[in-house]
Amino acid sequence: MSEKKLRDKQLGADRLVARDVLRAVRERDAYANLLLPKLLRERGLQGRDAALATELTYGTARSTGVLDQIIAAAAGRPVDQIDGDLLDVLRLGAYQLLRTRIGAHAAVSTSVDLVRSEKGQGPAGFVNAVLRKISQRPEQYWIDDLAPPITEDLIGNLAFTYAHPRWIAEVFFQALGRSAGELQAALAADDQRPIVHLVARPGQITAEELALISGGEEGRYSPYCVYLPEGDPGKLDAVREGFAGVQDEGSQLVALALARAEPDGPDTGRWLDLCAGPGGKAALLGSLSELSGAHLDAVELAPHRAELITKVVEGLPVTVHVADGRDSGLEPGFDRILVDAPCSGLGSLRRRPEARWRRTDAEVPGLVVLQTELLTEALRLVRPGGVVVYSTCSPHPAETTEVIAAVLADTPGVSQIDARPATAGDVFDPETLGPGPHVQLWPHRQDTDAMFLAVLRKDAR
Ligand SMILES: C[S@@+](CC[C@H](N)C(=O)[O-])C[C@H]1O[C@@H](n2cnc3c(N)ncnc32)[C@H](O)[C@@H]1O
Structure with a gap:
């Protein structure tokens, strides 16, 4: 065994990976859910080691803001006065102490070892003292001590x-x-880590077949969804060969709602995805359009994201355009248009562990302007009688119902129709989706991301 491998083993390769991901998140705004699988592969972590590294990384990243308040109280100084490299390890240690069943001794000693090997005895002593103080009380004590009182806030x-x-x-x-x-x-x-959802690409593999070969379970709401409680989806042949992909069931329902919504008059087969990158919904819509003899135009502003669409729709009747959806140059007359608008992403926080601590509400007004302009342009491009689905992976009222209300008020000759039947198809009872006319999915209701969707139809002439 090489010296480095030996060192990693002694330190606990799982915690080392977690620390390195947390450091990259802090130092260079890395995305934990992209970096972690790469490091696990590079360092050869599998099975229980990989599962522990994943739980520690995602759990710590999700809880960062709260852990910081507890660390500050225990250290007697604000976290911005603590060296960043030490803070990463303190967060990792505090997470283990407060939010896992890992024993206090293991949580503290592995953290101290991580610091000692890199920074020396003094910093290791500081980490030891802070974590010991945290370990003396259960999580509820810290919540009672530091959270605003429930009666006041x-x-x-x-x-x-x-x-x-x-x-x-x-x-x-x-x-x-x-x-x-x-x-x-x-x-x-x-606050929970969700299981992976797979999509079985229509016409290429069925959900039943995908469930059988992956060891997963067929989804409740989308006929193409398979739940994969464990295992690496990237290792499945069906995913590697493009018959299946990773896609939240709520996103599948959005694409399905576009294909199922009823235009006034016959569908001439012109479909458009106006904000298509990286192509999850475009791939599902491309498969569905192939089955129904339609063609999909997919517009994306960012060239690198357009390239991702091109890869995922290979062989499907889809044309990718790098363009601004507000001025794409495409001829009007589409039967169906999806506006899966850029948004704050507040509906998929559980899949992007650190995102909740990075986002600010200052971003929202700018997004609302863009969302309004994209939806307005979609209503210009759709033919009379055609349908537009507006969706966000955010439940923020400013980005959802308020955008719909503002656009409807400014655009004559357009009506909002009930999105529930198109979302449910003949698979489940549309009444379970609330009072309508829009649909708001939630992790605690459907166990999907919190996707919003509304269906608008341009009046037929
Ligand atoms: C929510 S994502 C779409 C997700 C995609 N529908 C999927 O299922 O994979 C929004 C996309 O819109 C793109 N975008 C941002 N501004 C745009 C614009 N003005 N015109 C077209 N696309 C835009 C972003 O780069 C991003 O890829």
């Missing part, structure tokens, strides 16, 4: 308890009709 208390920034909890509260019980359920579900 219910939203702030729940946000702290379930490791969300307060402003995001406030947005969920509004989107859930100001129900405290549902907010608690939504935050709790959003």
Whole structure:
């Protein structure tokens, strides 16, 4: 065994990977869900070691803001006065102490070893002292001590308890009709790591076949979905060969709603995806359009994301355009248009562990302008009688119902139709999707990302 391998083993290769990912997230805004699988592969971690590294990395990244408040209280100084490399290890250690069943001794000693090997005895002593202090109390003690009292600030208390920034909890509260019980359920579900959802590409493999070969289970809502509770989807032949992909069931329902929504008059086979990168929905729509003899145009502003679409739609009747969806140069007259708008992503936080601590509400007004312009352009490009599906992976009312209301108010000759039948198809009861006319999915209700979708139809002449 090489000296480096031996060192990694002694230190715990799982924690070393977790620390390195957390450091990259902090130092260079890396995405944990992209970097972690790469490091696991490069360092040959598999099985239980890979599972532990994943749990520690994602769990720590999800809880960062709350762990920082606890670390600051235990260290007696704000975290911005703690060296970043030490802070990564403190977060990792505090997460293990407070939010896992790992024993206190293992959590503290592995953290101290990580610091000692890189930084020496002094910093290791500091990490030891802070983590020991944290370990003396259970998580509930720290919540009671540091969270706003539930009687004074219910939203702030729940946000702290379930490791969300307060402003995001406030947005969920509004989107859930100001129900405290549902907010608690939504935050709790959003604080869990979701299982992988696969999509079986129509015409290439069925969900039943994919479930059999992957050891997964067929989805509840999308006829193309398979739940994969464990295992690396990248190792499945069906995924490697492009018969299947990784896609949240809620995203599948959005693409399906576009294919199922009823235009007024016959479908002439011109479909458009106006914000298509990286191509998850375009791939599903491309397969569905092939089966129904249609053609999909896929527009994407970012060239590198357009390249990803080109790869994933290979062999399907799809043309990819690198263009601004607000001025694509495409001829009007589409039967169906999807506007899967750039958004704050607040609906898929559980799949992007660190995202909740990176986002700010200052981004939202600019996104709302873009969303409004893209939807307005889609309504110009759709033919009379044609349908437009507007969707976001965000439940933020400013990005969802308020965009729809503003565009409807400014665009004569367009009506909003009930999105529930198109979302449910003949697979499940549309009434389970709330009162309509839009659909808002939630992790705590459907166990999907919190996708929003609305269906608009241009009046036939
Ligand atoms: C929510 S993502 C779409 C996800 C995609 N539909 C899928 O399922 O894989 C929004 C996409 O819109 C792109 N985008 C941003 N501004 C755009 C614009 N003005 N015109 C077209 N695409 C744009 C972003 O680069 C991003 O790839």
